[in-house]
Amino acid sequence: MQSGRSIMTENDISTRLAAVRGRIAAAAEACGRPSSDVQLVAVSKFHPAESIAHALEAGQRIFGENRVQEAESKFPTLRTRWPDLRLHIIGGLQTNKALAACRIADVIESLDRPPLSDAIARAGDRLGRLPDLFVQINTGDEPQKYGVPRAEAAAFIDATKRRFGDRVRGLMCIPPEDQDPRAHFAWLARTAREAELPAISMGMSADFEAAIAEGATLVRVGTAIFGARPAIGA
Structure with a gap:
């Protein structure tokens, strides 16, 4: 269960959201892009x-969750009050969670291997709907991380586009922690352009300005936005 850490107030989260949005706008302006x-x-x-409700009250509508089971415990109730919220699954996705992910998510950002493509296709057939899809690329070719290896990316993107058509919206990456992320961001943006995909998901709290400069x-x-992750105990 969660530790006794206090939950941030609505004002705290609203203030933090405003600061992040300001940083996004400044980073976009610095490279000649509209913040939109x-x-x-x-x-x-x-x-x-x-905490998510506080962010919704402050106008935020797009959220990312790593774990399908956790998303299922939080978002159905939130959607009853904010039906326009959008949920992205951003963590590595097991094939046995594909049906649940397709049921609850608006976007899956972590499509990275043929068996998962198969599972998502079966889920789409069963549900009669598919979320938007992003191909996750392991730009650092790190063995411990999810994502298509660089050398296999072009072929996998092409196969995914043939299978899912315009449901394939873009690419996602998480650069290595011990490297300058800019080269990884630039590579992902170039690969997205070559694949004629409009969306590029990259950059987190520590480096999103650099990602915006490279085309995120x-x-x-x-x-x-939310502060440090709550400690999770047994």
Whole structure:
């Protein structure tokens, strides 16, 4: 269960959201882009529904969750009050969670292998709907991370587009922590352009300005909005 950490107040989250939006606008302006080019995905993983409600009250509508089961515990109730919210699944997705992910999510950002494509296709057939899809690329070719290896990215993107058509909206990456992320961001943006995909999800709390400079159309920000993740205990 969660520790005794106090939940941030609505005013706290509203203030933090305003600051992040201001930073997004400044970063976009610095590279000659309108701030409307960049969508903010508020990463709410491990944070309670009450904190998400505070962000919704402050006007935020796009949220990111890593775990399908956690998203299922929070978002159906929130949707009854804010039906226009959009939920992105941004964490590595197991094939046995594909049906639940397709049922609850508006966007899956972590499509990265053929078996998951198969599972999502079956889920779409069963549900009669598919969320938008992003291909996640492991730009650092790190063995511990999800994502298509760089060398396989072009072929996988092409196969995914043939299978899912315009449901494939863009690319996503999480650069290595010990490297300058700019080269990874630039590579992902170039790959998206070559694939004629309009959306590029990259950049988090520590580096989203750099991602915007390289062409991000979505940035995934958690800590800067909601504070440190609550400690999770047994």
